[in-house]
Amino acid sequence: MDRTYDLTLPTDTRWLADADAQAVCDAVHAGGHAIYFVGGCVRNALLGLPDSDVDMSTDALPERVMALAKRAGLKVVPTGVEHGTVTVVSGGKGFEVTTFRRDVETDGRRAIVAFSSSIDDDARRRDFTMNALYADAQGRVIDPLEGLSDLRARRVRFIEDADARIREDYLRTLRYFRFHAWYADPANGFDPDALSAIASNTDGLETLSAERVGAEMRKLLCAPDPAPALAAMRQTGVLGTILPGSDDRWMAMLVHFEGHLGLQANWIWRLAALGGEDTANRLRLSKADTRMFENIRSAAFEGKSLSExxxxxxxxxxxxxxxxxxxxxxxxxETSVLETINSAIQAKFPVRAKDLIHAYQGPALGARLAQLEAAWIASNFHATQETLLDMPDT
Known part of the structure; x- marks a missing residue:
């Protein structure tokens, strides 16, 4: 397999220069084993993007990693020993260190793995070529599956057989679209083999938990422009499978309007634009996110003014x-609408219950307050306390 050692991570890669991360590498090296940074942290460093989680991969077995870490005075948490992962705590920071693995059996949601001493085996069980990139402690990049060419072209491509990668874990379908939205060059379009494999495996999406689907959708909707990915999801049948009744036709417009107004994107209002049946349950939204989703949907289509x-x-x-x-x-x-909204947020209703308590009690007091508040809102928040208190009770 191709190994690329003539490429080194940028010198300003913070996690590479982190003494705590290097201490983990030193501990494993001291036992005569190889250890590499792997996946998202390497990918993002090469793309000049913000740091991702710093994960490491090694040919040492989990028990050996734990023993070497303890020998070096580092704390160890056996977070997933059966799957080959231990967390080594260095300088108060946790670093996941995972033994090279190969898949023995998969069911579309989880895999039975066997440990391996081969970096090639470890690379092949990953999802996309741009995620099968490694870097040693000096920052030299190792590329077992020629993922660098895809990364440089901003091309999201499944490793080897797309159909096989999807059947190993159906969540990879959603990850494909999420990665495309975040990392791909739109000019490249979508990989035809990937779309074909995705369209042939939409049934597998129904086996995924709502939590996993919701987490992926949130990450996708946070992308700078998720519209092309969502359109491809609709065309392959993915969107209708995970979110029946949803419609992506507004997404490109909405993203354009966000940019036009200089607004920071909000994934909940983008989800509200998609709509769908039983969206909160299908994506397992939190109570707070559900309230915002429902409030945006109802506010958008009811007759109240944006000020109110x-x-x-x-x-x-x-x-x-x-x-x-x-x-x-x-x-x-119009940009002036933003000023109207900002002004309304700061508005303070000038009448309080104590101003009316001499004349109203109980439900009558609440009704009068509501009447005056409605009149104040209708005045575009201009009516004074005196004007409101002088209004006849209708």
Whole structure:
């Protein structure tokens, strides 16, 4: 297999210069074993992107890693010994160190693995070529499966047989689209072999837990522009399988409008643009995320003004409702709308219960407050306390 040692990670790669990470490498090297940084941290360093989790891979068995780490005075947590993973704590930071592995048996959700001494075996069981990149403690890059060419071209490609990689873990279908949204050059389009294999294996998506699907969708929707990936998901039948009733037709517009207004993307309002049946349960949203999703959806399609929505529900829900309404109208919002929303958020209702308690009690007091608040909102928050208190009770 091809090994590339003439390429070195950038000198400003922070985790490579981290003395705590190097201490883990030194501990394993002291026992005569190889150890490499692997996966996302290497990929992101080569792409000039922010640090990813720093994971390591070694030819040493888990028990040997633990013994060597302890000998070096490092703490060890046996987080997944049966799968080959131990967490070595160095300088208060945890580093996952995993023994080279090869898959023995898979069922689409989990794998039975055997330990290996071969970096080639370890590389082949990964998902995409750009994730099968390793770097030694000096930062020299090892490329067993020629993933560098794909990384340089910003091309997301399954390792070897796409159909086999997907059947090993059906979540890789969603990971493919997520990686495409984050790392691919849109000009390259999508790998035809990948799309063909994905379209042939959509049934396997139904075996995945809602938590795993939801986590992947969140990461995808946080990408700078998830619209092309979502369109490909629809075309291959993936989107309809994981989120029946959803529709991605607004996503490209919504992303454009975000950029037009200079808004920081919010994955919940993007999810609200997708819609779908029983979305909160299918993606196992938290209670807080569910409330925001439902509030944005209802606010976008009800008749209340954006000012009132902002006043009652806050900035993100008002902005989300604004964007969804703009998509419905197929017209970008005016930038002045943002000023209106920001002003409404800061507005303070000038009447308090103590101002009315001399004349109203119980339910009547609540009804009067609600009446005056509605009038104040209708005045675009301009009505003064005096004006409101002088209003007749209807």
């Amino acid at each position: 929505i902002a006043y009652r529900h806050g900035l993100e829900i008002a902005q989300g409702a604004m964007l969804l309404r703009a998509c419905l109208a197929e017209s970008p919002p």
